Amino acid sequence: MSVEVSVVTEVTDELVGHLNRLLPQLSSSASVLTNEAVRDVVESDASTLLVATRDGALIGMLTLVVFAIPSGRRAWIEDVVVDESARGTGAGEALTRAAIDLARRRSVRSVDLTSRAARVEAHALYQKLGFVTRETNVYRFTL
Ligand SMILES: CC(C)(COP(=O)(O)OP(=O)(O)OC[C@H]1O[C@@H](n2cnc3c(N)ncnc32)[C@H](O)[C@@H]1OP(=O)(O)O)[C@@H](O)C(=O)NCCC(=O)NCCS
Numbered sequence: 001m002s003v004e005v006s007v008v009t010e011v012t013d014e015l016v017g018h019l020n021r022l023l024p025q026l027s028s029s030a031s032v033l034t035n036e037a038v039r040d041v042v043e044s045d046a047s048t049l050l051v052a053t054r055d056g057a058l059i060g061m062l063t064l065v066v067f068a069i070p071s072g073r074r075a076w077i078e079d080v081v082v083d084e085s086a087r088g089t090g091a092g093e094a095l096t097r098a099a100i101d102l103a104r105r106r107s108v109r110s111v112d113l114t115s116r117a118a119r120v121e122a123h124a125l126y127q128k129l130g131f132v133t134r135e136t137n138v139y140r141f142t143l
Pocket residue numbers: 025026079080081082083086087088089090091092093094114115116119120121122124125126128
């Protein structure tokens with residue numbers, strides 16, 4: 001069966017349970033998601049939470065963040081992860097293509113993302129879809 005990508009509009013215990021199975025596969029230091037935390041994402045005007053399903057099973061997620069700044073409307077892709085059991089079957093590509101389509105429809109000038117060097121599969125995915133490396137430093141101020 002093919003992968004379906006949809007925008008999350010409703011937060012249920014079941015959804016949060018699925019997301020809590022996915023998130024540790026992205027980051028071992030991620031906190032357990034509460035319904036409130038997921039609602040914060042889903043109800044945000046800036047963030048769009050996309051999920052990939054196959055045969056009704058949730059197998060992946062991605063969040064697109066769109067924001068306006070003086071140089072134009074821009075976007076970030078964050079928290080992309082596909083369940084280990086479903087990798088290599090097109091879900092990551094379907095999620096990323098859906099995010100790019102959404103960004104295009106919202107008149108975004110560019111879509112950025114970061115990915116650690118060790119994430120070989122992710123780099124191959126993004127490059128396949130046309131993302132190019134930017135020569136810039138990424139800084140973080142931790143609060
Ligand atoms: C990166 C990730 C999201 C890819 O999802 P996926 O559903 O397995 O990827 P897809 O099946 O859609 O593959 C799409 C493309 O990604 C690349 N890719 C995926 N798996 C790969 C692998 N094991 N080796 C090399 N390239 C790979 C290929 O370019 C592939 O295209 P192809 O099938 O034409 O070769 C998934 O591996 C994952 O969740 N990894 C752990 C978390 C992570 O690294 N997230 C990204 C954070 S930036």
